[in-house]
Amino acid sequence: MxxxxxxxxxxxxxxxxxxxxxxxxxxxxxxxxxxxxxxxxxxxxxxxxxxxxxxxxxxxxxxxxxxxxxxxxxxxxxxxxxxxxxxxxxxxxxxxxxxxxxxxxxxxxxxxxxxxxxxxxxxxxxxxxxxxxxxxxxxxxPRAGRSYPFVKPHKEFPLILGEWWNANVVDVENEANLTGAAPNISDAYTINGRPGDLYPCANNNTYKITVTQGKTYMLRIINAALNNELFFKIAGHNLTVVGIDATYTEPYITDVVVVAPGQTTDVLLVANGPTGSYYIAARPYASAPILFDNTTTTAILHYNNSTSVAAPLMPVLPAFNDTPTAHRFYSNLTALRSWTHKVPLDVDEHMFITVGLGLEPCGVNATCAGPSGMRFAASMNNASFRLPTTLSMLQAHFSGVQGIFTDDFPDTPPLVFDYTNANASQLVSTTLKSTRVKRLAYNSTVEMVFQNTAILSVENHPIHLHGFNFFVLAQGFGNYDNATHRSMFNLVNPQLRNTIAVPVGGWAVVRFIANNPGVWLMHCHLDVHLSWGLSTAFVIDNGPTVSSTLPPPPLDLPRC
Structure with missing residues (x-):
């Protein structure tokens, strides 16, 4: 029935x-x-x-x-x-x-x-x-009969930023999980699968865009890298941001774009430079004091009427640790006012969620390669997430199967401390694995404060919520203070995202309406942190009508 x-x-x-x-x-x-x-x-x-x-x-x-x-x-x-x-x-x-x-x-x-x-x-x-x-x-x-809220570009180019290992990535992850240590860093970054001219043996393996003088183009930038946020720049050209995460923004002119893993950014490029060739380049925004792949990937922007044989002009990229530039970009984006969704003002659920790295015991009679003979872990509110292995969480929720997860994820951390002070944060350096989720009533409004911690080191964490966009109300550095920082909230046209880069040693406040019944993962989109447990999930109950009730699973749903 x-x-x-x-x-x-x-x-x-x-x-x-x-x-x-x-x-x-x-x-x-x-x-x-x-x-x-x-x-x-x-x-x-x-x-x-x-x-x-x-x-x-x-x-x-x-x-x-x-x-x-x-x-x-x-x-x-x-x-x-x-x-x-x-x-x-x-x-x-x-x-x-x-x-x-x-x-x-x-x-x-x-x-x-x-x-x-x-x-x-x-x-x-x-x-x-x-x-x-x-x-x-x-x-x-846009559907037929509708258009972009800006001048239609002459042509569009998807630019997918990737990350490459000279190894089997499954083996890289498995070795790290076995030893409890950090995984090997990548060997290169790529644009549309190609590393570009600056790497060895990469001749004729550079992606190229050909443009016509005076035309406007849309670049659809996607960060598919596993573990690195990336600065993106084109020599000699400004870019106008018009969209992020499939939402429109007020036009924002910039010479540099920052994209965290999981995020997308749509920019307009006017081909108004002198005819010739220009490098499109991307390299890491490395917010943590850890080993990282410090190489640069390139593509080429070439004017079709150019007869120049000179090498492409290279952009001056920000320093790897240029947090002010990254924060200026991330925090200056706002939603397009004519398309803005109304921000819900009445909040039903308030959550304060600490995010960061820690440690977990190695196991009985074992020694791991992490600090103090332990293994690296990551957590939200000191709960390090462990996926089930016998049944999916959505199947368990739909069929009422017990023992797959518990709906007791904490709304606040177990201990209040100076979150961005490394010395104070050692009080909660260890965590335990669990499969704890937060249950929400249908159509409830949820506000989350993501607070970065310095338990092992501070780092910018891109947090992705499945199934929803959220309003990014404010973001900043240090410890979040509700009395002080609430005055910073943009309740008029905040940017809408599915992935927020929580500032290094800082915080971000987001809000969303839980109007989609089901089970929705929320996790750090740095895959090394996802492997270590920096995630949780929301279980959203059915609403009162058929159109707000999760349907049965498809007949071909894979079985464990």
Whole structure:
């Protein structure tokens, strides 16, 4: 009866959108691919023999159907990063959260509608570190009859910033998990799968954009790197930011863009420089005093009427630790006023969430390679998240299966201390693994303060919430003080995001409406921190109507 009711509801919805919407079908064959970005051939996991994988283009209102065939040697899921998945949480993709993995030799069809979103998102693997090579752009154009809230660009280019290891990334992660130490750093960064001219053996392996003098272009910048935020710059040209995370912004002119892993930024580029060639470059914003890949990836912007044989002009990039430049960019963005959603003023749930690194015991009669013979861990409110292994959390929630998770994630940290003072924070340096979630009533408004901690070191953490956008009300440095910092809140046109880069040694305040029943992961998008447990999840109960009730799982949902 329940499934029949949902078929009726979905049929009605499809007829309602039939005038402008369509069904977009794709097939992803995920398998081994031999590539040579640098000096040696490597076998990686990729989609349809491409790196990056295929770009998906849809219009707002369309239904996307993607058959994923797993021909790789690893378990697999695909996450459609930033898609709301309204009443389609079974298609969200994080392993053991909304589904069990697609086993080698098996397949699963993801089906979902794309509504009330326009701009640039992306898709990627959400199991192990496979997203290092399993990723691609997901571009949402306005529906028929609607246009951009700015002059239509002459042409658009997706630019996906990636990260490359001269090793099997699954082995890199497994070795780190076994020893409890930090994983090996990457060997290169890439733009659309290519490292660029500054790396050895990278001749003729540089992505190139050709432009015409006087034309305007849209660059859809996606940070798909595993563990690094990136500065992005084009020599001799300014950029105008018009969108972030598939939401429109007030135009913001800048010569440098910063993108954290998981984030997207749409910029307009006017080809108004002297004819010639210019490097497009990206290198890390490294906010923590730790070892990192300090290399630079490049692409080339070339004017099509240029006869110059000179080398491309190189931009002057910010210093790796240039936090003022990063913060100025992140905090100056605001939502486009004519498209702004109304910020909810009445808050039902207040949460103060500490985020950062710590340690956990190595195990009985064992010694790990982390500090003090322990292993690295990461946590929110001193709870280090552990994924289940026998059933997905959404299946357990839907069917009322006990023992998979507990809904007792704390609203506040267990101890109040000077969060950004390293000496004081040693009081809570250890944490324990658990699968604790926060349960929310349907349509409740939630405000979260993310507070960075200096338990081991301070670092900018990109926190991603599945299933929702949130309003970024304010962000700053030091310890958050409600009495002082609340006056900084932008309640008029705050930026809307699905991933917030919480300032290094600082805080950020976000707010969202829990109007989508299901189970939604919230985690740091630095994959090393996700592996260590810097995540939790929200369980959102059904609403009072059929249209606010999670439907049954699809018949082909993978089983554990």
């Amino acid at each position: 329940a499934r029949a009711m949902w078929i009726l509801v979905c049929t009605f919805a499809m007829h309602a959108f039939a005038a402008s919407a369509k069904v977009v079908n794709h097939t992803f064959r995920v398998g081994n691919l031999t590539v040579q970005p640098l000096c040696e051939e490597r076998v990686v996991v990729a989609v349809n023999g491409q790196l990056p994988g295929p770009t998906i283009r849809v219009n707002e209102g369309d239904t996307l159907v993607v058959l994923v065939i797993n021909e790789s040697p690893y378990n697999l899921t695909i996450h459609w990063h930033g898609i709301f998945q309204k009443l389609s949480g079974w298609a969200d993709g994080p392993s053991y959260v909304t589904q069990c993995p697609i086993l080698p030799g098996n397949n699963y069809t993801y089906r979902f509608n794309i509504t009330k979103q326009e701009g640039t998102l992306w898709w990627h693997a959400h199991v192990s570190w496979l997203r290092a090579t399993v990723y691609g752009a997901l571009i949402i154009h």
